[in-house]
């Protein structure tokens with residue numbers, strides 16, 4: 001797999017595929033991992049590491065403080081390179097801490113979940129949750145390097161693995177028809193963690209996201225397309241208390257609702273609509289949720305209000321044809337029910 005680079009405004013991100021025994025970059029000043037990924041830290045680097053408890057509830061200021069405290073203890077300077085080894089939580093926090101330390105030192109991300117390989121580690125959004133709001137505090141600070149080793153996925157729980165595949169389906173729908181066909185034809189290889197297949201889908205996703213972010217780092221226009229399925233999905237996660245549906249399962253449910261909205265609006269043809277649902281079914285996702293439509297709609301409105309806007313939806317008319325628009329409430333009730 002070849003290495004390549006993206007240009008995100010004044011930042012450059014190099015993408016490398018690597019082996020388990022060659023996981024770390026040449027300069028590693030400080031490693032951040034969590035208890036589930038700390039096994040990837042070489043013994044000689046343990047002293048220079050911060051190992052955080054796993055999970056979204058630790059995506060907070062306290063963890064950032066731990067990382068920055070370690071950097072001070074190690075007497076690091078502005079030439080330091082912070083290395084994050086973990087899922088989206090660790091990647092977001094390591095890059096956030098790096099963006100703050102000495103007003104910005106370099107950061108290498110080694111994503112270890114499907115979601116972080118395909119999505120979270122690339123594109124520069126960093127941050128922590130704050131006062132019950134997800135990702136409320138953060139910076140735009142793309143990693144200097146992304147090092148991908150698909151072998152790290154072998155220890156990931158199946159449900160987490162599948163959660164990230166939702167983002168692969170989304171990326172394919174948005175911008176890569178070859179990937180969409182690959183997903184249709186290679187289910188067993190992907191779910192069986194066949195290295196070649198994993199590298200193919202992750203590499204494809206990185207290229208889709210990288211291209212979009214190169215065009216719109218600060219999400220002023222087309223970067224919003226990456227939220228396909230997320231408006232509905234986040235509301236489902238909120239209403240069901242983040243327990244019943246994983247993030248990816250919420251996104252897939254949301255993609256289903258977005259496709260049904262497009263059908264109600266008469267803007268998508270039957271063939272593409274059926275194709276999307278057949279891929280969703282192929283990977284065994286649930287397409288139905290027993291939820292109160294009013295609660296979902298209110299959650300979507302509240303979420304948007306917090307972000308100072310009105311609810312707009314990312315919809316598709318055909319593969320790789322995406323638009324953003326408001327949707328009448330009666331249609332929302334129909335597609336949620």
Ligand SMILES: NC(=O)c1ccc[n+]([C@@H]2O[C@H](COP(=O)([O-])OP(=O)(O)OC[C@H]3O[C@@H](n4cnc5c(N)ncnc54)[C@H](O)[C@@H]3O)[C@@H](O)[C@H]2O)c1
Nearest residue numbers: 036054055087088089112113115116119120125152155156
């Ligand atoms: N910055 C962005 O653009 C962006 C995009 C999407 C999501 N995100 C963020 O990503 C986060 C979600 O990321 P996630 O789904 O990777 O969750 P996560 O980081 O919480 O990881 C999920 C679980 O898997 C464990 N884990 C990670 N790698 C493992 C491995 N190889 N083997 C065994 N266990 C492993 C973790 O310890 C954790 O318990 C959210 O906080 C979200 O806001 C950021």
